Amino acid sequence: MTVAIKPPVPSSSEAEIDPGADRRRPMPRRRGWRPATEIAVDLGTANTLVLVKGEGVVLNEPSVAAVDQSTGNIMGIGLEAKRMLGRTPDGILAVRPMKDGVIANFDVAEKMLRHFLRLVIDRSIFKVKPTVIVCVPSGITEVERRAVRDSAGVKRLLMVAEPMAAAIGVGLPVETPVGSMVIDIGGGTTNIAVIALGGIVCDASIRTGGDELDQAIVQFMRKNYSLLIGEPTAERIKIRLGSAVPLEPEEEMDVKGRDLVSGLPKTVRVDSSGVRDAIQEPVSRILNAVRRALEMTPPELASDILEHGIVLTGGGSLIRGLDQLLMDETGLPVRVDDDPLTSVVRGTGRILDDFARYGNVLTT
Numbered sequence: 001m002t003v004a005i006k007p008p009v010p011s012s013s014e015a016e017i018d019p020g021a022d023r024r025r026p027m028p029r030r031r032g033w034r035p036a037t038e039i040a041v042d043l044g045t046a047n048t049l050v051l052v053k054g055e056g057v058v059l060n061e062p063s064v065a066a067v068d069q070s071t072g073n074i075m076g077i078g079l080e081a082k083r084m085l086g087r088t089p090d091g092i093l094a095v096r097p098m099k100d101g102v103i104a105n106f107d108v109a110e111k112m113l114r115h116f117l118r119l120v121i122d123r124s125i126f127k128v129k130p131t132v133i134v135c136v137p138s139g140i141t142e143v144e145r146r147a148v149r150d151s152a153g154v155k156r157l158l159m160v161a162e163p164m165a166a167a168i169g170v171g172l173p174v175e176t177p178v179g180s181m182v183i184d185i186g187g188g189t190t191n192i193a194v195i196a197l198g199g200i201v202c203d204a205s206i207r208t209g210g211d212e213l214d215q216a217i218v219q220f221m222r223k224n225y226s227l228l229i230g231e232p233t234a235e236r237i238k239i240r241l242g243s244a245v246p247l248e249p250e251e252e253m254d255v256k257g258r259d260l261v262s263g264l265p266k267t268v269r270v271d272s273s274g275v276r277d278a279i280q281e282p283v284s285r286i287l288n289a290v291r292r293a294l295e296m297t298p299p300e301l302a303s304d305i306l307e308h309g310i311v312l313t314g315g316g317s318l319i320r321g322l323d324q325l326l327m328d329e330t331g332l333p334v335r336v337d338d339d340p341l342t343s344v345v346r347g348t349g350r351i352l353d354d355f356a357r358y359g360n361v362l363t364t
Contacts, residue, residue, distance in 0.1 A: 036052045036053075036055075036120050036121050036123065036128075036130055037053070037128055037130050037131065038052070038053040038130060038131050038133075038352045039051070039052055039053070039117070039120060039130045039131070039132045039133070040052075040053075040132075040133045040135075040345055040348035040349050040351070040352055041113070041116075041117075041132055041133070041134045041135070041152075041345075041348075042134075042135045042162075042165075042344045042345040042348065043063070043098065043109075043113065043134055043135065043136075043148070044063060044098065044101075044135075044186055044187055044188075044344075045063060045096070045098045045099065045100065045101055045186055045187035045188030045189070045209065045210075045211060046062065046063060046186065046187030046188075046210060046211070046315060047060060047061065047062055047063060047187070047315075047341070048060075048061055048062075048063045048078075048112070048113070048116055049342060049344075049345040050116055050117070050120050050345075051345045051346070051348065051349040051352075052120060053349065053352045053353065056349070057342055057345060057346075057349075058120055058123070059116055059119060059120060060342075061077070061078030061079055061116065062078055062079055062081070062082040063096055063097065063098045063112065063187075064077070064078065064081040064082040064084075064085065064094060064095070064096050065077045065081050065094070065095055065096075065097060065108045065111065065112045066080070066081040066084045066088065066092055066093070066094045066095075067092070067093050067094075067095060067108060068091060068092055069091050069092065069093055070091055072107075074108075074111050074112075074115070075092055077111075077112050077115050077116075078116075081094050082094075082232075085230070085231065085232050086230035086231065086232060095108055097109035097112055098187075098188065099188060100188040100189055100207040100209075101136075101137040101140075101162075101186060101187075101188040101189035101191075101207070101209075102136075102137065102140060102144040102147070102188075103144065103147040103148065103151060106147055106150075106151065109147075109151050110150070110151040110153075113151050113152055114151075114152075114153060117130075117132070117152070117154070129154055129155035130154060130155065131154070131155065131156040131157075131158070132152055132154045132156070132157050132158070133157075133158045133159070133160055133348050133351060133352065133362065134148055134152065134157060134158075134159050134160075135159075135160055135161075135162045135165045135344050135345070135348055136148060136159050136160070136161065136162065137161070137162055137189045137191055137205050138161040138162065138163055138164075138191050138193060138200060138203045138205045139189075139191075139203075139205030145159065157364070158362040158363070158364060159362065159363050159364070160347075160348060160351060160361055160362055160363070161191070161193070161200060161203075161361075162184050162186070162189075162191045162344055163182050163183075163184050163191040163192065163193035163195070163200065163203060164193065164195060164200060164347070164361050165343075165344045165345075165347035165348045165351070166182050166184045166191075166311075166313040166314070166337075166343045166344045166347055167180055167182040167193070167195050167311070167347065168347035168348075168350050168351060168358060168361075169313070169337075169342070169343035169344060169345070169346035169347030169348075169349075169350065170182070170311050170313060170337045170343050170347070172195070172311065174195050174196075174198055174358075174361070175197065175198045175357065175358070176196070176197070177196055177197055178196065178304050178308070179194055179195070179196045179201070179297070179300070179301030179302070179303075179304035179305055179308075180194070180195045180196070180304070180305075180308065180311070181193070181194050181195075181293070181294075181297075181305045181309075181310045181311070182195065182310070182311045182312075182313060183286075183290060183310060183311070183312050183313070183314075183317070183326075184313045184314045184343075184344065185209055185210070185286065185312065185313075185314040185315070185316025185317050185322075186209045186210065186314045186315065186316065187209050187210045187211050187315065187316075188207065188209045188210075188211055189205055189206065189207055189208070189209050190205070190206050190208055190209055190286050190289060190314075190316065191203065191204075191205050192204045192205070192289055192290055192293040193293070194293060194296075194297050194301055194305065196301055196304075198358070198360050198361055199360075199361070201297070201298065201301060202293055202296040202297055202298075203293060204289040204290075204292050204293040204296075206285060206286070206289045208282050208285045208286060208289075209314075209316055210235075210238070210315055210316050211231075212282040212285075213238050213242065213279045213282050213283075213316070213319075214231050214234040214235050214238060215231075215234070216278050216279050216281060216282055217229075217234040217237050217238055217275060217278050217279065218230075218231065218234045219278070220274065220275070220277075220278030221234075221237075221255065221257065221268075221270070222260065224274065225255075225268045225270070226259060226260040226261050227255065227257040227258070227259060227260065227266060227268055228257050228258045228259075228260055229255065229256075229257040229258075230257075233255065233256070233257065237253070237255060237270065237275060238275070238279070238319075239318075240253050241253060241270065241271070241272040241275040242272075242275055242276075242279060242319050242320065243272055243275070243276050243319065243320040243321045244276070244279075244283055244319055244320070244321040244322040244324070244325040245276075245320075245321035245324050245325055245328075246273070246276070246321075247272050247320065247321070250271055250272045250273050251271065251272045252269055252270065252271045252272070253269075253270060254267050254268070254269055254270075255267065255268055255269075255270050279319075283319075283322070283325070286316075287325070287326070287329055290310075290326065290329075290330065291329075291330070294330065305332060306332060308333075309332055309333030309334060309335060310326065310330075310332055310333070310334045310335075311334075311335060311336075311337060312326070312334060312335070312336045312337065312340065313336075313337045313340045313343040313344065314340055314341070314343070314344070315340065315341055317336050317337070317340045318336075318340060318341075322336075323335065323336050
């Protein structure tokens with residue numbers, strides 16, 4: 001079944017609602033002679049990024065699809081569908097086919113991934129079946145691997161563990177005997193890995209990420225303010241007020257939702273200290289996973305990590321003060337990558353550029 005999907009044309013008011021919309025939308029369809037033969041895909045719980053060898057990141061869209069429940073047809077994919085989250089009428093459902101870093105709804109994920117790949121492949125006059133590298137969580141099962149393989153529908157599909165791709169993306173010397181530690185905090189999972197000699201020596205992968213922080217904020221608003229809010233609103237609160245350590249000064253914002261007592265719309269004032277308490281539990285789970293990975297690390301590599309520190313990547317690393325909290329808890333130097341949202345797909349792009357050097361980190 002072929003689904004024709006028009007690219008979203010945002011109005012001026014929509015552009016005001018989502019200031020990052022232009023940054024996430026795919027590049028214009030500029031038809032060129034060079035076909036996209038080698039593609040890297042970061043199929044994330046929150047966002048899907050596609051990189052073409054020689055061009056860089058050409059697509060950055062939310063991993064959301066809107067489905068007509070009666071026919072099963074796709075009504076919208078990406079940013080267009082994300083705007084529908086929590087706002088759909090009866091019969092249309094906005095779903096996120098990725099959950100905890102893996103495919104939860106296979107049919108929708110397949111249509112979404114093929115739509116994104118078609119957007120990229122159709123940009124060139126000559127069309128070929130490309131070689132695709134997909135980033136997957138380090139703790140993925142064989143069943144979940146098969147779901148990724150079946151959903152892409154390409155000539156040749158290779159996989160790379162997300163922490164390995166993130167380490168290559170931030171420029172760590174993964175192929176040397178020097179130990180490197182990377183923490184990739186995504187939307188559905190947190191992947192922690194100690195890497196040396198082109199392999200993962202020890203790792204910890206937990207199903208806690210940005211989505212868990214959003215859920216914690218939803219429960220906090222329900223319990224403390226008797227206010228029901230949706231996940232998009234919780235995400236805005238997390239970005240605006242979320243922090244792992246006390247802020248100077250503490251910040252506030254107005255939050256709109258539905259009063260659980262009266263059933264009417266209501267606005268309440270929320271401060272950053274309350275939000276910090278709300279996300280404390282999922283942040284503690286991330287800290288415990290870091291400790292577990294460090295406890296499994298061989299002593300020689302532990303001394304390397306003490307010297308070179310830990311690198312934070314992924315959208316969750318943008319929570320203010322998270323690097324400071326990790327430093328206080330572990331006593332190790334911690335730094336956040338300059339562009340943590342694209343570090344995984346950038347690392348996969350480097351693998352495409354230098355197969356001879358990084359080919360041993362790939363699996364089928």
